[in-house]
Amino acid sequence: MKLILPLLALLVALLFAASLLIGPAGLGLGESLRALFRGEGEAMVLVMREIRLPRAILGLMAGAVLGLSGAAMQGYLRNPLAEPGLIGVSSSAALGAVLALQTGLAATLPLALPLAALAGAGASVLLVLVMAGPRGGALALILAGIALSALSGAVTSLVLNLSPNPFAAMEIVHWMMGSLADRSMSHVWLAVPFMVAGMAALLTLGRGLDALTLGEDAAQSMGVNLPRLRLVLILGTAASVGAAVAVAGAVGFVGLVVPHLLRPLVGARPSRLLPAAALGGAAMLLAADIATRLIAPDRDLKLGVLTALVGAPFFLHLIWRMRRVEA
Amino acid sequence: MTLLSLQNLTVRRGQCPVVDDVSLTVSRGEFVGLLGPNGAGKTSLLRGALGLLPAEGRSSLASLPPLARARAAAFLPQGREIAWPVSVEVLVALGRSPHGAADPTDPAVNRALARMGLTAFRQRRATELSGGEQARVLIARALAQETPLLLADEPVAGLDPEAQIRTMQVFADLAAEGHGVVAAIHDLGLAARHCSRLLLIHRGRLVADGPPREVLTDAALAEVFGIKGFHTETADGPVFQPMGLVR
Numbered sequence: 001m002k003l004i005l006p007l008l009a010l011l012v013a014l015l016f017a018a019s020l021l022i023g024p025a026g027l028g029l030g031e032s033l034r035a036l037f038r039g040e041g042e043a044m045v046l047v048m049r050e051i052r053l054p055r056a057i058l059g060l061m062a063g064a065v066l067g068l069s070g071a072a073m074q075g076y077l078r079n080p081l082a083e084p085g086l087i088g089v090s091s092s093a094a095l096g097a098v099l100a101l102q103t104g105l106a107a108t109l110p111l112a113l114p115l116a117a118l119a120g121a122g123a124s125v126l127l128v129l130v131m132a133g134p135r136g137g138a139l140a141l142i143l144a145g146i147a148l149s150a151l152s153g154a155v156t157s158l159v160l161n162l163s164p165n166p167f168a169a170m171e172i173v174h175w176m177m178g179s180l181a182d183r184s185m186s187h188v189w190l191a192v193p194f195m196v197a198g199m200a201a202l203l204t205l206g207r208g209l210d211a212l213t214l215g216e217d218a219a220q221s222m223g224v225n226l227p228r229l230r231l232v233l234i235l236g237t238a239a240s241v242g243a244a245v246a247v248a249g250a251v252g253f254v255g256l257v258v259p260h261l262l263r264p265l266v267g268a269r270p271s272r273l274l275p276a277a278a279l280g281g282a283a284m285l286l287a288a289d290i291a292t293r294l295i296a297p298d299r300d301l302k303l304g305v306l307t308a309l310v311g312a313p314f315f316l317h318l319i320w321r322m323r324r325v326e327a
Numbered sequence: 328m329t330l331l332s333l334q335n336l337t338v339r340r341g342q343c344p345v346v347d348d349v350s351l352t353v354s355r356g357e358f359v360g361l362l363g364p365n366g367a368g369k370t371s372l373l374r375g376a377l378g379l380l381p382a383e384g385r386s387s388l389a390s391l392p393p394l395a396r397a398r399a400a401a402f403l404p405q406g407r408e409i410a411w412p413v414s415v416e417v418l419v420a421l422g423r424s425p426h427g428a429a430d431p432t433d434p435a436v437n438r439a440l441a442r443m444g445l446t447a448f449r450q451r452r453a454t455e456l457s458g459g460e461q462a463r464v465l466i467a468r469a470l471a472q473e474t475p476l477l478l479a480d481e482p483v484a485g486l487d488p489e490a491q492i493r494t495m496q497v498f499a500d501l502a503a504e505g506h507g508v509v510a511a512i513h514d515l516g517l518a519a520r521h522c523s524r525l526l527l528i529h530r531g532r533l534v535a536d537g538p539p540r541e542v543l544t545d546a547a548l549a550e551v552f553g554i555k556g557f558h559t560e561t562a563d564g565p566v567f568q569p570m571g572l573v574r
Contacts, residue, residue, distance in 0.1 A: 207429070210429060211424060213418070214404075214465065214468065215406055215408035217374065217402065217406070218403075218408070220377075221397060222397050222472070224393065225393050268411040268413045269411070269413055
């Protein structure tokens, strides 16, 4: 059990390397590494440093963000069905991106799309905090998040519905499927600071989430400042998940499945689940992104489609097992 | 030495005061039973005293910063919530978190498990235990906090007779060792037998405060609970048994 974090870290390192070395350009191992580290071979340097490296970094970071924020959200709500999108950040970030695509802004400014998505995430957090109050309970937070998700979803559908341009509509639909293809280092520089800041905030919550195992009253009586914990959770999730959606689109199921899968391996302790879920999420997203390249190299299989396709049956299997234990 | 002092504590739900102008102090060495019918305000009094509910008046605990309060008083809530299938020792060790790390090998965890007769359970998953066993594990968590004061909301409800008596004896032992314990209790017999002092709450007001035989009078029982009871002194201590209704 103590080996779980080193093992997961090793898995992530291997998958990160694999993500760098696998791709349609079909470079050899030696020339890939020479191009990446020493800058030898002009075209290969371009492939390694401008295409594969940002893709691998974003896969690693977005996966870690989704796994970690899923674990934190489940810990706070004491519910294994919670996921990072619950407070409305994902759908609002997606709405921001969709508006950028629809207005054509995304085509004129290279970073307009992720910036618009970040703006959407920020707006959703302000709204959730206003609606659920700075000191409110978990229920108000969930309900405000659900309402906000529904609203963002409806506006997104409205944009699609009224879109005069079928190409823009197509682009929006494709973007919403989630992908890490064709991301540049400028995406990395834009998103990674938010992701790192958000994850650093979420990783501080371990002690409070452990205490919350016994309920809100017991946690507060053990010295946990609940309003502060909730604020850090909301802001950390919004910054990191907002940035993840901004660069990777809507990638479902990682934040739900990964904490669920790893919980038995860390003795169900929320504080130990946080780092494990971050590593597990990174591993899952890197693996899924590699799979999109291996399964259909020339069909641009979308990452979010694959994670849901694999994640949902897997989740059903977990429920099936849980049902037998509970019966 | 005073462990808890309340001055004119009032807790309101809307306009209606559920705890009405209660003043009291609890000192070292006291095992205080908090009595009153359902809805009398026992839980609100405990939560208000801890600062978990907004309250008027003054509470020595509520005015402390969260971590200092967690080292001054442990609280066992009425709702017995265990959200994740953690092991018993990990759960009990949560009581150590205000003192630093929630370490299952902490000697205080061993002491708490031993007091509640749970040493054999320490590796079991808490969520797979029976309701009464879970209740004992949660009491052990509060004991592991090793605070001067312990506030417990209906700690013995739903326990078997052995566990009830064991728990009451553990609390009486804690008081004898110089801690203070305040426990909301519905079983008047257990309260009369084990507590050193009883507080009687009726409609949010503190209506009686003193040793068991002075509080459990016929008049107070009829007025507050609407019951009559039988009491006697035996060689083993006071015995109280509710006998029937008066209204």
